[in-house]
Amino acid sequence: MKITLLTVGKTDGGWIKTGFDTYVARLAHYVRFEVKELVPPKFSAGMPVQAQKEKEGEMILKSLKTSDRVVLLDERGEMRSSTEWAGALSSAMVSGRDIVYVIGGPFGFSKGVYDRADAMLSLSRLTFSHQMVRAIFAEGLYRAFTIIHNEKYHHE
Numbered sequence: 001m002k003i004t005l006l007t008v009g010k011t012d013g014g015w016i017k018t019g020f021d022t023y024v025a026r027l028a029h030y031v032r033f034e035v036k037e038l039v040p041p042k043f044s045a046g047m048p049v050q051a052q053k054e055k056e057g058e059m060i061l062k063s064l065k066t067s068d069r070v071v072l073l074d075e076r077g078e079m080r081s082s083t084e085w086a087g088a089l090s091s092a093m094v095s096g097r098d099i100v101y102v103i104g105g106p107f108g109f110s111k112g113v114y115d116r117a118d119a120m121l122s123l124s125r126l127t128f129s130h131q132m133v134r135a136i137f138a139e140g141l142y143r144a145f146t147i148i149h150n151e152k153y154h155h156e
Contacts, residue, residue, distance in 0.1 A: 002032040002098045005137065006063055008056050008105040009130060010037045016131050023138035030145040036063060040105060049107045057110025060102060069097045070117045072109060073133060077120030082154055085121075085140065086147035101141075103133055 011017045027033040041047070041055040064070060069092060080088065092099055101121070104113070123136055146153035 001093055001096050002034060003027075003141070004034045004036055004068075004098065004100045005103070005134065006036045006038065006060065006100050007103040007130070007134065008038050008059070009040050011131050011134055013131050016135050019135040020138050023135070023142045026142050027138070027145065030142075030149070033141075038063065052105065053107050053110045054112075056105045057113045060104070060109070060113050061116060064100060064116065065098070067097055068100045069095070069119075071099060071101045072113065072117045072120045073101055073103050073123060073137060074109065074120045075122055075125075075127065077122040079122045079125070082140065082143050083147055083156070086144040089141075089144050090148050101137065103130055103137070106130060 011020055024033060024035065038056070038059045041052065041059070047055070089099075102109075102113070102117075109117075123133060123140060128136060143154050
């Protein structure tokens with residue numbers, strides 16, 4: 001089983017990338033983890049929002065396998081505690097399916113991507129930049145694995 005973080009765009013901020021890379025390195029102890037960064041459509045800055053979402057959606061859908069379990073990181077997704085996320089992750093891992101967490105572009109996902117998703121997860125009621133979400137996600141995923149393995153990283 002493998003976990004992939006699929007993103008539209010890349011991480012530019014040095015301190016964000018440093019934090020993200022720290023947790024990605026730690027995840028290697030627990031799971032095969034991959035980051036796939038999709039290049040946003042050309043001229044997207046001048047595109048109408050819906051057209052941009054559709055173009056990004058096409059790119060996202062082409063990157064997925066039919067067997068993938070797809071979880072969108074979305075403000076309307078289910079909010080879970082770290083322990084609840086660990087439990088859900090542990091259950092999902094039993095199936096052996098690869099899990100793909102998806103961070104969309106600045107305007108969210110197209111209808112086609114929402115239709116393809118198996119689940120939606122919200123990391124917070126707060127709004128964060130798409131770059132910051134990557135670091136927050138990576139730390140949360142690392143925390144979930146330490147909970148699954150009964151390690152002392154997480155405190156309740």
